[in-house]
Amino acid sequence: MTMIDPPVLDPAVPESTGPDPAAPDSAAPDSVAAPQPVRRPDADRHERLAALLLAAQAGRREGLEQIVVELSPLLWQVARAQGLDREAAEDAVQCTWLTLLGNLDRIHTPVALTAWLVTATKREAWRVRAALKAELPVDGSAMTEMTDTANSLPAPEESVLLAERHRDVWRAVRTLPRRCQELLRVVAFVNRPDYDEIAVALGMPRGSIGPTRGRCLAKLRTLLDTEPHRSTA
Amino acid sequence: MSAESRAGAADQLDARDEELLGLLRECHEALDPMPGSVVERSLFALALQDLDAEVFRLAERYELEPAGARGEEARVVTFDSDSLTVMIRIHPQDRVVRVDGWLAPPQPCRVELRTGGRVISTGVDEEGRFVLDQVPRGLAQLVVRRGEPMTGSAEQSILTPAIVL
Numbered sequence: 001m002t003m004i005d006p007p008v009l010d011p012a013v014p015e016s017t018g019p020d021p022a023a024p025d026s027a028a029p030d031s032v033a034a035p036q037p038v039r040r041p042d043a044d045r046h047e048r049l050a051a052l053l054l055a056a057q058a059g060r061r062e063g064l065e066q067i068v069v070e071l072s073p074l075l076w077q078v079a080r081a082q083g084l085d086r087e088a089a090e091d092a093v094q095c096t097w098l099t100l101l102g103n104l105d106r107i108h109t110p111v112a113l114t115a116w117l118v119t120a121t122k123r124e125a126w127r128v129r130a131a132l133k134a135e136l137p138v139d140g141s142a143m144t145e146m147t148d149t150a151n152s153l154p155a156p157e158e159s160v161l162l163a164e165r166h167r168d169v170w171r172a173v174r175t176l177p178r179r180c181q182e183l184l185r186v187v188a189f190v191n192r193p194d195y196d197e198i199a200v201a202l203g204m205p206r207g208s209i210g211p212t213r214g215r216c217l218a219k220l221r222t223l224l225d226t227e228p229h230r231s232t233a
Numbered sequence: 234m235s236a237e238s239r240a241g242a243a244d245q246l247d248a249r250d251e252e253l254l255g256l257l258r259e260c261h262e263a264l265d266p267m268p269g270s271v272v273e274r275s276l277f278a279l280a281l282q283d284l285d286a287e288v289f290r291l292a293e294r295y296e297l298e299p300a301g302a303r304g305e306e307a308r309v310v311t312f313d314s315d316s317l318t319v320m321i322r323i324h325p326q327d328r329v330v331r332v333d334g335w336l337a338p339p340q341p342c343r344v345e346l347r348t349g350g351r352v353i354s355t356g357v358d359e360e361g362r363f364v365l366d367q368v369p370r371g372l373a374q375l376v377v378r379r380g381e382p383m384t385g386s387a388e389q390s391i392l393t394p395a396i397v398l
Binding site (some may be wrong): 024050059061064065067068072073076080086088090093094095097098099102103122124127128131161162165166169173184185187188189192216220221223224 | 246249250253254255256258259260261262263264265267268270271272275276278279282284285286288290291292293300313358377386392394
């Protein structure tokens, strides 16, 4: 079996460590230590993804494997934002990758690849939910096991994992409409040049993700500015 | 600045927006980290690189009464593809597991279980039942290979995602 250490991307590390913004020794939680703009060398990332895509299409396994390493964290967020529990989300992401194999030849750009994967993951998530709904009558107890009831995000109190500046953001985000929560969750993991394609993948009219994202972000900023340290939960 | 005027700026994210998205990303990564097994299992499932394969998707799963030497529960997992349904019951037996399966609708085919070390293969009876015994624990993927030499077209395989036995 092939195992790759997820090198470049952080999120695939063991749960306990994680990127851990709350590490007690992390420098100056409030002022300095702005988030490292890790995800912003967009152009580089695009080029790399383009090369990997070509390699994968040529049947080179490392190409496909690196794509899996690179984009699984985004797909995980998409599946979870659709309300799947962790186990079901894992299956949905896997099925997405399996489905990609038969479609690789039709995908020509990194942006199209990302959009295709986001769409496919959403579809997989819907299928899982539909299957479970169909099989379960009224009380739907197993349904709630499989798809988190508290579909919205964990309460900030649970988030001892978060440093203070993260907690404020988290509190504020949780008061946003669910649509905004889902959108921002996915967008936070997407490359900027991909927004437009991702909009379509998320079922929004092309071009609309900009303004919608803008509105969601604007609301978030307003919340943070007006209620700096109040829990609204 | 109002939400509207900011919205008008479409993709003009300023530094504060970028910072917030970065913080949000870090929140999600800290609170709901992707398990490393997502990548591991995906790579395992992709190893066959069968471009024409159909995909079995999880349709149902539940656990039975505790059984087996370790008091582990047997699990039943059902997968659906466009053309076939397969249900497997996984009995833990000490260091190995036994897999009882049922394929519907019944048809001539072979069932393979890819595990880390080897491939275990068996036929299917006329009722669609099959048994895979002495299966090592760990990651595994079920592959159904249809046996009908159809008119010209190569037989198509159907793959499950990788599961943990």
